[in-house]
Amino acid sequence: MNPETFSVQTPASQAQAAIEIDALKAQLRRWAHAYYVLDAPSVPDGEYDRAYQRLERLEAQYPELATPDSPTQRVLGSVLPGLAPVRHALPMLSIRTETDTEASGARSFDARIRRELGLQESDAPVEYCAEPKFDGLAMNLRYEERQLVQAATRGDGEVGEDVTHNVRTIRQIPLRLPADAPALLEVRGEVYMRWADFERLNARQQDAGDKSFVNPRNAAAGSVRQLDARIAAQRPLSFFAYGTGESTPPEAGGPQWTTQYALLQQLKAWGFPVAPQVRVARGADELVAFHATMGTARAALAYGIDGVVYKLNSLQLQHRLGFVTREPRWAVAHKYPPQEMVTTVQGIDVQVGRTGKLTPVARLAPVFVGGATVTNATLHNLFELRRKRVRVGDQVIVRRAGDVIPEVVGVVSGTRAHYTPNFHMPRSCPVCGSAVVREPGQTDHRCSGGLFCPAQRKQALLHFASRKAMDIEGLGEKLVDQLVDGGIIQGLAELYALGAEQLAQLERMGEKSAQNLRAALDRSRHPSLARFLYALGIRNVGEATAKDLARHFGQLARVMQADTDRLMQVPEVGPIVAESIHTFFAQPHNREVVQALLAAGVQPQEAEPTPAASLALAGKTVVLTGQLPTLTREQAGALLEAAGARVAGSVSKKTSYVVAGEDAGSKLVKAQALGLTVLDEAGLHALLEGRL
Numbered sequence: 001m002n003p004e005t006f007s008v009q010t011p012a013s014q015a016q017a018a019i020e021i022d023a024l025k026a027q028l029r030r031w032a033h034a035y036y037v038l039d040a041p042s043v044p045d046g047e048y049d050r051a052y053q054r055l056e057r058l059e060a061q062y063p064e065l066a067t068p069d070s071p072t073q074r075v076l077g078s079v080l081p082g083l084a085p086v087r088h089a090l091p092m093l094s095i096r097t098e099t100d101t102e103a104s105g106a107r108s109f110d111a112r113i114r115r116e117l118g119l120q121e122s123d124a125p126v127e128y129c130a131e132p133k134f135d136g137l138a139m140n141l142r143y144e145e146r147q148l149v150q151a152a153t154r155g156d157g158e159v160g161e162d163v164t165h166n167v168r169t170i171r172q173i174p175l176r177l178p179a180d181a182p183a184l185l186e187v188r189g190e191v192y193m194r195w196a197d198f199e200r201l202n203a204r205q206q207d208a209g210d211k212s213f214v215n216p217r218n219a220a221a222g223s224v225r226q227l228d229a230r231i232a233a234q235r236p237l238s239f240f241a242y243g244t245g246e247s248t249p250p251e252a253g254g255p256q257w258t259t260q261y262a263l264l265q266q267l268k269a270w271g272f273p274v275a276p277q278v279r280v281a282r283g284a285d286e287l288v289a290f291h292a293t294m295g296t297a298r299a300a301l302a303y304g305i306d307g308v309v310y311k312l313n314s315l316q317l318q319h320r321l322g323f324v325t326r327e328p329r330w331a332v333a334h335k336y337p338p339q340e341m342v343t344t345v346q347g348i349d350v351q352v353g354r355t356g357k358l359t360p361v362a363r364l365a366p367v368f369v370g371g372a373t374v375t376n377a378t379l380h381n382l383f384e385l386r387r388k389r390v391r392v393g394d395q396v397i398v399r400r401a402g403d404v405i406p407e408v409v410g411v412v413s414g415t416r417a418h419y420t421p422n423f424h425m426p427r428s429c430p431v432c433g434s435a436v437v438r439e440p441g442q443t444d445h446r447c448s449g450g451l452f453c454p455a456q457r458k459q460a461l462l463h464f465a466s467r468k469a470m471d472i473e474g475l476g477e478k479l480v481d482q483l484v485d486g487g488i489i490q491g492l493a494e495l496y497a498l499g500a501e502q503l504a505q506l507e508r509m510g511e512k513s514a515q516n517l518r519a520a521l522d523r524s525r526h527p528s529l530a531r532f533l534y535a536l537g538i539r540n541v542g543e544a545t546a547k548d549l550a551r552h553f554g555q556l557a558r559v560m561q562a563d564t565d566r567l568m569q570v571p572e573v574g575p576i577v578a579e580s581i582h583t584f585f586a587q588p589h590n591r592e593v594v595q596a597l598l599a600a601g602v603q604p605q606e607a608e609p610t611p612a613a614s615l616a617l618a619g620k621t622v623v624l625t626g627q628l629p630t631l632t633r634e635q636a637g638a639l640l641e642a643a644g645a646r647v648a649g650s651v652s653k654k655t656s657y658v659v660a661g662e663d664a665g666s667k668l669v670k671a672q673a674l675g676l677t678v679l680d681e682a683g684l685h686a687l688l689e690g691r692l
């Protein structure tokens with residue numbers, strides 16, 4: 001489907017119009033079926049709306065071609081086989097969408113209402129109830145004798161689906177009403193899914209190998225229309241009330257409210273969630289302001305809204321205006337520019353992030369979406385790309401919502417005109433040429449060029465300088481930016497060649513701080529081997545592993561030469577960690593950086609290897625928690641490590657001992673629950689001296 005197909009040009013003849021109308025109707029019916037019945041839209045809403053409006057325009061131009069079965073004349077949707085049909089006591093209608101997206105939408109609505117009410121220019125502004133337009137699905141909740149007896153979807157407006165079994169599981173929907181509610185009441189509102197719930201659900205679906213949903217509306221509709229209530233009960237659904245259907249008439253003691261706003265406040269009092277943004281707006285200006293305010297607030301909302309709805313506030317005047325075929329005359333929906341659009345993938349590029357992750361990015365034919373022109377959209381990783389089946393030349397749906405980076409949601413199916421080869425991740429980093437690796441079980445591809453790769457340079461420098469690594473005080477983010485962006489240094493080793501004068505010329509660096517940094521650099525020249533290994537930023541090598549490696553091998557050269565088998569002899573080093581250490585040192589670039597550091601005078605303190613097995617606490621894992629009477633946490637840890645123990649941060653079944661001091665918290669509780677041996681400081685000394 002080419003997005004330009006439904007252009008504004010006028011067909012040359014009535015015959016041509018008839019052909020286009022037929023094509024549009026068929027297309028809209030197909031899309032509506034996928035959307036309403038299968039809960040799996042095949043195109044973004046913007047695309048559907050454009051075709052719909054084109055059809056409306058053609059039918060207005062050639063009224064003789066308009067038929068009652070046209071999608072413009074009826075509410076689309078039908079009953080899913082397996083769900084019981086429900087005939088609505090009062091039809092559930094659609095709402096007319098104002099096509100002008102700018103402020104004029106509100107003004108033309110206000111002008112029409114004033115005209116239809118026969119108001120003069122001198123008459124007071126009309127009062128409206130302005131509400132967010134929630135992006136979910138409409139629900140009719142029927143209460144008899146204040147008990148929820150039935151919940152039904154809109155369906156075709158006349159006949160909906162009975163989904164009571166599922167709606168009962170939505171906690172936000174009251175199952176019974178307070179005593180002051182009328183004997184008969186139908187509440188109408190929107191069942192929707194919050195963004196966070198939607199993302200969690202999709203992650204769960206993916207883990208279970210089930211299909212994920214395109215958007216929260218779909219996920220909500222698909223969940224509500226489950227045949228099995230147990231599935232719906234696991235789906236986190238929410239609800240906002242926005243109106244009523246049939247109810248006990250006022251003369252029989254039914255509700256007496258006079259405005260839409262009062263009606264909503266009453267529903268709220270009876271326990272229904274009502275959107276906090278609902279406002280009374282007087283005249284077109286206040287509608288325009290509401291539209292603008294909500295447009296700004298929209299990005300930060302926990303749930304999706306696709307526009308706002310303006311309703312005549314007076315229920316009596318609403319009644320006077322009544323309905324046209326499928327829409328009330330007294331309400332209009334004013335949408336926001338679509339956050340999803342269709343465009344073409346012109347290429348797939350690979351970007352390398354600060355941490356070495358390779359991200360495939362779709363290069364797009366420019367498209368205006370979510371209020372900006374988008375030319376690139378992320379495909380996240382190779383697995384996402386494959387799951388979405390994106391290839392160069394495809395028509396894809398692009399989403400840009402708020403400040404979130406634009407992403408490719410999926411391919412518009414059936415648009416691939418000819419064969420295009422599948423995308424493959426490059427074998428070497430497009431920035432530095434180092435090998436690209438992916439760890440087993442991981443989705444991300446990474447550049448293994450660590451220290452060498454310009455894309456990772458800043459991150460590598462910051463990590464190198466950090467407190468637990470080389471501890472170079474004063475080398476922070478701002479400075480690293482200047483050093484790298486200014487082309488002053490390219491690698492780690494060049495840090496040590498920086499003169500104090502050179503440093504003093506940098507922005508926001510006085511002579512004093514330049515000297516301090518210079519001194520910090522000099523101080524860092526004799527790190528422990530463990531710190532040095534950790535500072536290299538080898539993937540999967542944290543502080544603890546660095547210490548294990550240092551203790552086991554004693555010398556840097558031995559670590560660099562070790563193959564994966566040798567590496568796996570280090571306690572706690574498994575195949576994945578061994579592989580990433582080996583790959584790191586197998587890259588000539590990385591070896592060069594290490595050599596350059598040594599040449600620049602950095603000398604890790606080396607020792608004879610002490611194979612852990614020969615030490616008293618070899619193979620033991622100890623967790624420290626709370627405040628010991630005399631030893632600090634660091635001192636206790638150092639003593640334990642010197643005796644061959646591994647000091648871990650969290651308690652598990654594998655923990656050998658827990659050393660607990662004053663104010664020990666959850667770790668102690670967990671240790672006791674697991675039945676582990678808990679020691680105090682005296683117990684720690686006993687352990688170290690082999691008296692335990």
Ligand SMILES: NC(=O)c1ccc[n+]([C@@H]2O[C@H](COP(=O)([O-])OP(=O)(O)OC[C@H]3O[C@@H](n4cnc5c(N)ncnc54)[C@H](O)[C@@H]3O)[C@@H](O)[C@H]2O)c1
Nearest residue numbers: 031032035041043044045048094095131133134137138242
């Ligand atoms: N992508 C597709 O293939 C596809 C296909 C069919 C329809 N659609 C989309 O569906 C929509 C048209 O469907 P429609 O006829 O159901 O109309 P609609 O969804 O635009 O408007 C009517 C609905 O708005 C909802 N609503 C939300 N907040 C409301 C409020 N405060 N007060 C009253 N109602 C509120 C109700 O559920 C009501 O049924 C369009 O947005 C269209 O893009 C998309």
Ligand SMILES: [Zn+2]
Nearest residue numbers: 429432447453
């Ligand atoms: Zn690289």
